[in-house]
Amino acid sequence: MAKYRLTAAPKTGITRALLGGAILASALGAPLAANADTATGVAAATAARHPDSATAAHKAGDRSEETKVNVTADQVLSLAKAQIGTSENAAGGGTKYQQWYANSKRAAETIARDGGNRNAYLNAAWCAMFVSWVGEQTGARPQVGWDAYTVAHAKWFRANHRFGDVAKPGAVVFFSWKGSKSLSDIQHVGFVVKDNQNGTISTIEGNTGNGRVEERVRPKSQVVGYGYPEYAA
Template sequence: MAKHRLTPRIAKLDLARLALGAGVLATALGAHAAVNADTHTTTAPAATVKTAAAAKPAAKPEEAKVKVSAAQVLDTARSQVGVKENAQGGGTKFQQWYASSTRGGETAARDGGARADYLNAAWCSMFVSWVGEHTGARAQIGWDAYTVSHAKWFKDNGRFGSQAKPGSVVFFSWKGGKDLSDIQHVGFVVKDNGDGTISTIEGNTGNGKVEERKRPTSQVVGYGYPNYAA
């Protein structure tokens, strides 16, 4: 089942052994909140949302130039179309990479829990982060597992706005909310179709896959702007 928004909550429920490389013993991700019929969106408990901005990706976009173009980033994202999660909502390279990354340790400490909790967690933001890492554009794309924190990083660095651009990181609210706290999903913009829709590449959408989609701009909260090479 696809789970679009990873919350900062790490539940202390059932313990399970989850494989990551040689194996990690950690708490399994707990039960999720309200589910949207199409997007299977989970919502963050109010008590823990306030911790979401406590840690940020280390590099600020203006301080870390990259030699990667928007087209290269989109090509890498498109090459992953069809990758699908398993029946438990995990098993993707994106979750496994994030759980073992430095950032995984930082956000687990920020939000509570353990690295292994990411292995079966909502992975749309992990997909965006993975593409940034594997194209060399991480310093501009950022990395986080929580969509709200990812958007706040762009905003805090003066790179958040309302215009769709190829390669920009798009943040969605399915009910059309416009506050960062309303964000439930994230992906990449391929193009503005000029008819009130955008074409996108997203992870953890549909039935838990990487897919190319067409979305109404009415569901967009805003866009993060990596400073790509020309």
């Protein structure tokens, strides 16, 4: 059975408790996260206070719509595939994705937005950090965006008019396990490898299964939508 973590991000740090079954939210609106297919990142309490902030969405990256990068979808997917098998430690941390994010400029920005501190990211749910890391390492960050909170990441794509419902290779795919189409219900994120033309997509995701990078096949019914990096041809 998959084990889910409830993640709260107080201003002094982060608390993780193992749960079995459904994901629960705290009364303060703390973020939901899981090592098995559910990751909303660090400190979503701010998002609960500002559920549809276009300003926060724009701050998920440092690009304008006109920014171009000379990186292809194949290059991004190649690096993502090379990460398959990377695993977190018993505490839910220890990955290079979490370590990179905790030390990044973006972490300072999301701490200002959400609270917490840099150390909080070291054992936090890391699916969005994985996507962000791949973008950084390939030079596609202005197109892929970067965040630790999946909802803010999706809102950034939408605010930049690059969010839709068609699966494309290299797209950033956002999931809700209950099939919701609301961005506020997003629980997990990964990269689309291909549309299987049978109601499913193949993906590469971090923080899935038992806290690993894995290639998965997902039903489209669980997809909230897709973010479209403007890759080079």
